[in-house]
Amino acid sequence: MKTYTLAEIEDELIGKVGTPERDEYEDELRQFFLGEQLKQARLSKNMSQEELGKTMGIQKSRVSKIEHGKNLTFNTVIRYLKALGISAQLEIGDIGKVALC
Numbered sequence: 001m002k003t004y005t006l007a008e009i010e011d012e013l014i015g016k017v018g019t020p021e022r023d024e025y026e027d028e029l030r031q032f033f034l035g036e037q038l039k040q041a042r043l044s045k046n047m048s049q050e051e052l053g054k055t056m057g058i059q060k061s062r063v064s065k066i067e068h069g070k071n072l073t074f075n076t077v078i079r080y081l082k083a084l085g086i087s088a089q090l091e092i093g094d095i096g097k098v099a100l101c
Contacts, residue, residue, distance in 0.1 A: 010022075028069070030069075031069035031070075031072050032068070032069040033069070034069060034072060035066060035067045035068050035070075035072065036067070038066060038077070038080055038081075039067040041081070041084055042063075042067070045084050045085070047084070049063040049064055049067070050063075052080075052083055052084070055083040056080065056083045066080060078100050078101050081100070081101050086101075087099070087100075087101055
């Protein structure tokens with residue numbers, strides 16, 4: 001029986017690295033992981049989705065979508081972190097760090 005590496009399976013099922021299908025998959029995966037990190041930040045502050053939504057001025061359902069990595073924008077992530085009272089920096093290669101909030 002032949003065995004396959006995860007990379008081989010991804011190439012076969014999703015597409016090879018650099019193809020539009022693979023790029024889309026990897027973008028969605030990054031957004032999902034970012035949403036999970038945001039959720040963990042909220043939980044570390046002992047806030048419910050409803051409480052955070054009120055602080056942000058959005059519905060609980062929108063907080064849930066953010067935490068699932070749906071339609072994330074840079075601005076939304078910054079607003080989310082500000083509502084939690086968390087500072088964040090963006091590191092841009094050799095340019096250095098830029099404070100976001």
